[in-house]
Amino acid sequence: MYDLHRLRLLRELSHRGTLAAVAEALGYSPSAVSHQLSVLEREVKAPLLEPAGRGVRLTPAAITLVGHTETILRELERAEADIAAGRTEITGTVHVATFQTAAHTLVLDAIDRLAHRHPRLVVTFAHLSAEAAIPALLARDFDVVLSEVYPGNPPAPHPGVTTSTVAEDPLLLALPTAWPARSVADLADAPWVMETRGTVARAWSTATCRTAGYEPHVRYETSDLGLHAALVARGHAASLLPQLGRDPSPDIRLIPTGETRAITASTRTGSEGTPATEAFHDALVTR
Numbered sequence: 001m002y003d004l005h006r007l008r009l010l011r012e013l014s015h016r017g018t019l020a021a022v023a024e025a026l027g028y029s030p031s032a033v034s035h036q037l038s039v040l041e042r043e044v045k046a047p048l049l050e051p052a053g054r055g056v057r058l059t060p061a062a063i064t065l066v067g068h069t070e071t072i073l074r075e076l077e078r079a080e081a082d083i084a085a086g087r088t089e090i091t092g093t094v095h096v097a098t099f100q101t102a103a104h105t106l107v108l109d110a111i112d113r114l115a116h117r118h119p120r121l122v123v124t125f126a127h128l129s130a131e132a133a134i135p136a137l138l139a140r141d142f143d144v145v146l147s148e149v150y151p152g153n154p155p156a157p158h159p160g161v162t163t164s165t166v167a168e169d170p171l172l173l174a175l176p177t178a179w180p181a182r183s184v185a186d187l188a189d190a191p192w193v194m195e196t197r198g199t200v201a202r203a204w205s206t207a208t209c210r211t212a213g214y215e216p217h218v219r220y221e222t223s224d225l226g227l228h229a230a231l232v233a234r235g236h237a238a239s240l241l242p243q244l245g246r247d248p249s250p251d252i253r254l255i256p257t258g259e260t261r262a263i264t265a266s267t268r269t270g271s272e273g274t275p276a277t278e279a280f281h282d283a284l285v286t287r
Helices: 004-016 019-026 030-044 060-085 100-117 130-138 200-211 225-233 275-285
Strands: 049-052 055-058 092-098 121-127 144-149 161-176 191-194 217-221 239-242 252-268
Touching: 004 019, 004 030, 004 055, 004 060, 019 030, 055 060, 092 100, 092 130, 092 275, 100 121, 100 144, 100 161, 100 275, 121 275, 130 144, 130 161, 130 252, 144 161, 144 200, 144 275, 161 225, 161 275, 191 200, 191 225, 191 239, 200 239, 200 252, 225 239, 225 252, 239 252, 252 275
Parallel strands: 092 121, 092 144, 191 217
Antiparallel strands: 049 055, 144 252, 161 239, 161 252
8 A cells, every 4th residue: 555645745846846845845865755755756767857958847657646646635625624523613724815905905804804703723825826726725734715806707617626715805996085076887987096907907997988989098106005096095096996895985986897706615525624724714614
């Protein structure tokens, strides 16, 4: 029978890409990881790694093993969830990857609720883009990933990941109160503040302006939505902002666009029934 610890190391290599990254994540030396994978090769009686430039890549046999290891780990995670469900107190740590506005609102509110409901349950979080967070979720660096889904930009499905919507967040046109504009269509000549290129928010904002018949004049680019609001309040730009986390301001006029972004929570398939993960999810959706 193959050694599960060594199978985990091979799986980690498939997710993290290099022996050095595996070693850093698990607290081993690269030589120790390499040695354990060499032992696994002898157990399997087939090569698992082959040279690729200055690193290594998995062979077809290794990829097959990783697939079976994923199945084994999912079943072990389900077993852990079943055992934990029999305990009277929810304890442990939930590691969350989140984006900015969810961290400021949903996550902080959930932490407050859990402090009262389950005081021995700890929540940690880190700001991370969904593109980086989903691989980290599969690598077991996180237990939950919060993501934003904008209209017209559905995320690609990820094998081994279960995703559900936890909130719908209205998207608003934010204008200085002195501006006479009443819709996106009135702002063809106006300066805009938008998120940085390559983000889903930027893609949606740009598409919204193009649908209105023009290419937006983007004078300011930042992922800091507080700075968006400050620029609007001072009369320097228009913006398209989510409602979540928006504080009323006498200097900003908010106009509904009629569209919403979905806020989703993703977990590894098999782990969604873990009491700690369920408790965090319940605290998120309680508003």
